[in-house]
Each structure stands twice: as structure tokens, then as C-alpha cells.
Amino acid sequence: MARRKKLYEGKAKILYEGTEPGTIVQYFKDDATAFNAEKKDVIDGKGVLNNRLSEFFMTGLTQLGIPNHFIKRLNMREQLVRAVEIVPLEIIVRNVAAGSMAKRLGLEEGTPLPRPIVEFSYKDDSLGDPLVPEEYIAAFGWASQQEMDEIVSMALRVNDYLSGVMYGVGIKLVDFKIEMGRVYEGDFPRLIVADEISPDSCRLWDMETGQKLDKDVFRRDLGNLADAYTEVARRLGVMPSNVTHTPTKPTLIN
Template sequence: MEKVYEGKAKIVYKHQDPDKYILYFKDTATAFDATKKAEIAGKGELNNTISSLIFELLEKKGIRTHFIRKLSQREMLVWRARRFDVEVVVRNLSAGSLCKRLGIEEGKVLSKPLVEFFYKRDELHDPLLCYEHIILLGLLKEEQISILKGMALKTNQILVEFFKEHGLLLVDFKLEFGELPDGNIGIVDEISPDTCRLWDLKTGEKLDKDRFRFDLGDLTEGYKKVLERIQTL
């Protein structure tokens, strides 16, 4: 297969259909702008399976994504997309960079979901963007900003309820978007414990990439717990 792009966690390959790509999920784990890095056996398979299940759920709920189907343990067939250089983060509780920026203690329940936009530029450390920054840089049009925010909030509503039903608390998560071959906007990349903060609803145990970031326990053990719960989808 011809490689299109290789990122920190995935490789994108061309497909015989020019409107489709194949995503290959790697075992690489990174944190803190890749200053912390490790190969963790089984991580790629877990993220591919979890992402496939979540994308299937969102598609059933009317949220467009690039997902077509899971091809193998590590591969996913997706629609080709013109990705926007913006990451959208939805927060339900305070954690991560929000605590550092605003001096909020971790775990504070927010009065309503907070939607933040970040510039997807590794060399700039993915800085926070305000509305005017997005327009100034030509990253999105005004109507696209509204569409992304609306889709992010709807996705949050679906996933908060879904994870709660499976004993998990969705603290926050990151989404990436792109323009699909039919011209519609859809969610791209992945939705997994790599991109979501997920805590056990009863114990507060962290079952996401914070386990790797802060040496809180075996990464795949946490991801397996997430998968075991949501496989009842």
C-alpha cells in the first residue's frame, strides 16, 4: 500500500478507490509534544476497535464521520477528507490544560459543556484559538465554525449518555473535522481513550491516556476496561 501520511499514532494509506483511505493504528504512545514516547503492545488494536464502535454509534445517531468499516484488528476504511487544521475540544469537567490555564482544580463539574478550538500545529504546540484567530488565519469560515461547534456539542450529548450507561464519566475529548468527498463536514481521525478522558463513574479511576502521561498504571489495562464495557453496544 502507498503511504499518504504517518503521524504519531496512525498511518494513512491510499486505497484503490481514490475517495477512500485506510487508517493503520500504531502501538506508539506519546505525550507532552512527543517528549514522552513508548511502544505499547496492543494499543493500536484497542484504539481501532474502540473508535470503530464509537463511530458506528455516531453514524446511527445522525453524526457524519469518515468511518466506513473496520477492516482488521489495526485497520479502518475511511472516506478521504480535507482535514481542517483545527482541533475541537469539549469539556464537561475541568482537567488537563484547562486547569493549568485557569487555575481550576481537577474534577470541577462545569455549568455547561465548554467548547474550545486549538490550532493543529505541532511546532506551535497547538495553541488555543479564539473566534477572531480562526477567521484571521483563514482556518474556517464563519458558518463552518458554527457547524463544528454544533456537531461537537451534539456528539458530546450522545457520548456523555452512552458512556454513563456503561459506568464511565466523559470528562473531555478532542475531535478533528474535515470535508468529505460529498462536500459534507464529518468527524475524522479517531475517538478513543487516546483522545478522550474517561473516568470510572464510581471509583474515579482514570482509564485514558493520562495513565501513560502521569504513570498511573498500565495503559492497555485501562483501555481494555473501556472496551469491555462499551462492547455491549
């Protein structure tokens, strides 16, 4: 059997050449990183959980008519996705002040925002993914003004969907980040949601207790990260309600 061609390896995923033209196989690793990879660990089962949760969310976006790169899940750790030209931005949508925003503005963490706020950071790990204003994005040609309008509109639609889904299972969507990619139909580029949507890329708090169910558990040493992600999966019906996390083999619904 021929070895697959590795295209890219990031902190949480490996991308391989897909089996069909225009596709990529996205492999979810168990690696956990924080503070621009200054803090690292391997969390058994994390990749399996993120694969299944990202599948769940991307499928939900498809059902709402929000275009994204997800095609199908291949196995417990891999999914087939469309190859895209990634826009070099992380799009951050905030509903509640937390993390870097709370520190930056001197706000108490947990302060509700008057409306969802969309921020952008330039994707460059060596620079720490710095926040950038829309003027920079236009000036450096990372995205056109028309694309920026579309990105903001799509990000807010994703926020409406995720907020509603999470509210239904007693979880507050504090903030999240997504990436966008371009696919070409002839010479015409179209934007779609890419990368992943998982507890790695969201802040999720239990609505009653405030318990954190996202990567802040790892960042702040608040407990077992896999247990937190397992709880999110259980509430969303991705895992049976009578299953708790086991270090090596999380039990998931096919």
C-alpha cells in the same frame, strides 16, 4: 503484491492510499506519546484496542445521523475511511475541569463546568497545538463562520452521544477532542467527523472511584495503559467480560 502508498505518518496512526478512489486506509499503531511527543513508548495491543473502539464510536455516530469518515473495519489494526480535507483545528469539548484547563484557570481538577465548553487549538505540532479564539480561525481562513457554527453544533451532539454511552457503563466523560474534515459534493463542501474517537482522544474517569481510563494513565505513570483501554472496551461490550489484557494479543469480538 504492490506496496501501498503511505500518505502520512503521525504519532498514533499511519494513513495509506485506499483501495478505492476517495478512500484512505487508517492504520493504528501501538505507539503512545505525551507532552507533544516528549514522552514516548510502545504499548502492545494499543492500536488494536483503539481501532475497535473508534469503530464502535463512529458506528454509533452514523446511527444517530452524525456524518463521519468511517466506512468499515478491514482487520484488527486498519479501517477504511473517506478521504477528507482536514480542517486544521482540534475541537475540544470539556464537561469537567481537567488537564491544561485546570492549570490555566487555577481550577481544582474534577470541578464540574456550568455547561460544556468548546475550545479550539491550531493543529501544528511544532507550535504545541496552541489554543486559538474564533476570531483567529475566521481571520486566517481556517474555517468560515458558517462552518464554525456547524462545528460547534456537531461537537456538542458528539458530546451528548459519548456522555450518554459512557454514563451507561459507569464512566464519566471529562473531555474529548475531535477533528473535522471537508468532503465535496460538486463545489459544495460538507463537514464530517474525522480522525478517531478513542481513549487516546478522551478523558475517561470511573464514576465511583475516579480511576483514570485514558491516556493520563501513561502521561502520569498511573499504571498499565493497555489495561485501562481494555477496561473501557470490556464495559462497552467490545471485549468479552471475562477477558483481561494480554500484552501481545488482545482478544476482541469480531
